[in-house]
Amino acid sequence: METFAQSLTSGVLTGALYAMIGIGLTVVFGVMRIINLAHGEMVMLGMFGAFWGQALWKLDPFLSLVLWVPLMFLGGMLLYRLLLRKIIPGGELNTLLYTAGLSLLIANLALFFWTGDYRTINLSYGQEPVRPFGISIAVPLAVAFVVALAITGALWLFLSRTDMGRAIRATSQNGEAAILMGVDVERVAMITFGLGTALAGAAGVLLAPSLYLYPTVGELLIVKCFVIVVLGGLGSVPGAIAGGILLGVVESLGAVYVSSTYKDGIGFVLFLAVLLYRPSGLFGVGK
Amino acid sequence: MRSLAPWLAGAVALAALPVFAPNSFFLHVAILILMWTLLGAAWNVLGGFAGQVSFGHAALFGIGAYVTMILYLKAGVSPWWGIPVGGLVAALASLPIGLVCFRLRGPYFSLATLAVAEIVKLVALNWEAVTNGPVGFLITGLPPLRVFGLAVDWESKLPFYVVAALLALAGLASTAWLRTSRLGAYLVAIRENEDAAEAVGIDTVRAKVMTLALSAFLAGMGGGFYAFYFRYVDPDAVLNISLSMEMVFIAMVGGLGTVGGPLIGAIFLTTVGETVRERFQVGHLIFYGLFMMLAIRYMPEGIWGRARKLFSSLQARVLGHGAA
Amino acid sequence: MALLEIEGLTRTFGGLRAVGDLSFNVGEQEVLGLIGPNGAGKTTVFNLITGYVQPSAGRIRLDGKSVVGLRPHAVARRGIARTFQIVKPFPGLTVKENVTLAAFLRHPARRDAEAFALDVLGRLGLGSRAGDLASQLTLLDQKRLELAKALATGPRLLLLDEPMGGLNPSEVDVASGMVEEIRRGGVTVILVEHVMKAIMRISDRVVVVNQGEKIAEGPPAQVVREPAVLAAYFGKRSA
DSSP states (O other): OHHHHHHHHHHHHHHHHHHHHHHHHHHHHHHHOOOOTTHHHHHHHHHHHHHHHHHHHOOOTTTTHHHHHHHHHHHHHHHIIIIIHHHGGGOHHHHHHHHHHHHHHHHHHHHHHHOSOOBOOOOSSOOSOBOGGGOOBOHHHHHHHHHHHHHHHHHHHHHHHSHHHHHHHHHHHOHHHHHHTTOOHHHHHHHHHHHHHHHHHHHHHHHGGGSOBOTTHHHHHHHHHHHHHHHHOTTOHHHHHHHHHHHHHHHHHHHHHTOSTTHHHHHHHHHHHHHHHOTTOSSSOOO | OTTTHHHHHHHHHHHHHHHHOOSHHHHHHHHHHHHHHHHHHHHHIIIIISOOOOSOHHHHHHHHHHHHHHHHHHHOOOHHHHHHHHHHHHHHHHHHHHHHHTTSOHHHHHHHHHHHHHHHHHHHHHOHHHHOGGGOEEOOOOOOOEETTEEOOTTSSHHHHHHHHHHHHHHHHHHHHHHHSHHHHHHHHHHHOHHHHHHTTOOHHHHHHHHHHHHHHHHHHHHHHHHHHHOEEOHHHHSOHHHHHHHHHHHHHHOTTOSSHHHHHHHHHHHHHHHHHHHHGGGHHHHHHHHHHHHHHHOTTHHHHHHHHHHHHHHHHHHHHHHO | OOSEEEEEEEEEETTEEEEEEEEEEEOTTOEEEEEOSTTSSHHHHHHHHTTSSOOSEEEEEETTEEOTTOOHHHHHHHTEEEOOSSOOOOTTSBHHHHHHHHHTTTOOSHHHHHHHHHHHHHHTTOGGGTTSBGGGSOHHHHHHHHHHHHHHTOOSEEEEESTTTTOOHHHHHHHHHHHHHHHHTTOEEEEEOSOHHHHHHHOSEEEEEETTEEEEEEOHHHHTTOHHHIIIIIHHHHO
16 A cells, blocks of 8 residues: 555656646647757757756756746757748648658767766755655655646746737647737747747756756657657647546556556556547547 | 659669779768668658658667667678668557557657657667667678678778668668558558547548557667668767757658658758768768758758759640640 | 438437438439538538448438448449548549549459440540649649549449539539539439539539538529528528
8 A cells, every 4th residue: 555655746846847848839839830850959958957956066967947947948949940931831741751750860869968877966955755645755856846837837827927928829729710819829839839948848847857867868758758649639728638647647557566667658558558449539529 | 764764873873883982982972871761751651641750760770770780680680681680679669659659749759859869879878788788799800701702891981881872772662662652551541630530430540550660670770770871880970869869851852742752852962971081070960951041041941842843843834835 | 212321311420410310312423412511510421421420310311321430431333432622632542543443443454444444534535634643733623533533433322522613614514514424324413512513514403401401402593592501601601
């Protein structure tokens, strides 16, 4: 029972961070109908941002969010404006291949400059796990979880309360209608891409103290990310949250009760099953 | 007659090349080009003709490599038999993969193939009894073989060159056959509009599954050749996602859905790769990514496609003046 | 015996009933008009007959044999062809290649298929455009191509989804003439159409659906005077 509670908790905590990565991919898909294969590399850049912030300028990894999130937001907007905008009219497969190229480029530039070494971030605090209700929780993961909740909450407010947020949701639900209603779709797309990139970067920064970081970590993360958004239904933000937490829990419980070596495989099998039998996601309305 | 001429010229060039090869590194590069031509052609029949972008071809390549290796080490089957058997096993494995993944369209199909490749890699890493886990397999020597009474020298590159050339020709010939066949026409219809293809009576699932099997057979033989030539197989070497990406790259940069594209793409990829590898070690993938982005932006029809377009517009101009 | 028999055909999407307990027959060489207000479920009926959507309940029989559960290509092989309301050409191929692909269904040899494709194109007045890319055609010619592809599969029953939509009055006359020509060639037709002039001119019988259910059936001149039809169909427009 104790093991169960323990792995359930760590599953939920990791899942919340997965969810944040998933939200980034899913909002971009919702608005632009593109699947960004370079999304995992955005997370990787966030992780290395936290690492170098600490290594070079003694920045606290969590505090470095204040620096990296706006930078990633700008970077995402520029990427859309300068590169992707011209590719998207060429069709979804071309766009998919283009982001595949981008993913290869970013990952291998990182590999070239930072080498393939596995790195870790050591925090000066929180060496001892906290133990609420007898469950041990690593401090970096707990902090990351709280910050992820705050960021997700802020995003929720942004999407539901601001004009830009409403425009994003409108475009996501019905692009043509949004154009007719006078939404500046170009601008919405640019800001959405910035937002997606910033969310991936933020998740990377938050995950950095809890994971090994290496330049090709994006490969693993992107596949997980697909699992999450497909579970929740591509384009759905609440779906991505649910999908992220579900994947976190399934992996964590699977590692304990099924097989730790096939932990990642459980997610993939779930992914294929959902793609086949519920392509609109576990929580989507079947069509 | 006209369509045979480039094939004859190609065959003669291939046969002459080792005679003029200045050193074994040159031959090594030629072997790599031929291997990648086969792999690019394998991906192209599915991705280029049928428009089904697979990110999971590394799995088919890996299955071929493992089968060839395991047959040799555990059953004593020589690689020259093991390579086609590896291709067949990959083709068989592709049937369930196709039946599952082809229920999805467009990007969803691509994501499903990615997941399948990751599952295959996980199995190879963990099913130690068969695959030897992360360690993989190594062969030290190849069995003696006599061809036309002459003993084959496995320490030279020449025999590998011959096998690679035959395989590459097989890949290109399959593509050429596909282009003029009814199946090929069906695939183009599927690429253009899948619903409309069904409406005119094309069994799209069957056409796609058959093409995937052909593609898998070629990719599996490519994997078998890799095992045979490099004498080494492990999950990272033969099931890496970047292998799938390199196959996509070759077909894309060379020219999607063309016969000659994969050859051009393979020459380009290998030349860039080998030139850069000396200076940057793993940095060649940087350039693959960059060239893929540039190709999609500025030359989505690929080098071969662009050349053909230029040639036919030139031809039209010359003939147009003459005929009119 | 009727060529096509539809009995109790029903399809729900989530909680929404798109087609409910629909029954009608189509006789050999008949032209049946299927009409109803927007969103009445007419295209869904076509999708159900041709296997793009599976029915939740009901029977569909061609010549007494069920076609339920067949995939679209198998339905085409049985002899039911369709056009799409929004035309679906193979845009990167020429007109001739488009139609040849359809002709392969009954003519496996390429030479035969090409000859048959050119024959169909000639009959529909598209012969001169055979070498043009499908994406370069005018709307009328795209509608012709859509028809040519359907005819080239050698159907017994042809389902036409708004073939006149977007055409000007003189083009509608041309298109109506083509449908009559097709019927004379021995093909049975079900026609979904909003252009009433065309429906009145070419259908032998009309089935009116509203919210997925049949509300009237009979000769066109008689049906358009029924109060239920006026209320559901025309009433909405004049109100």
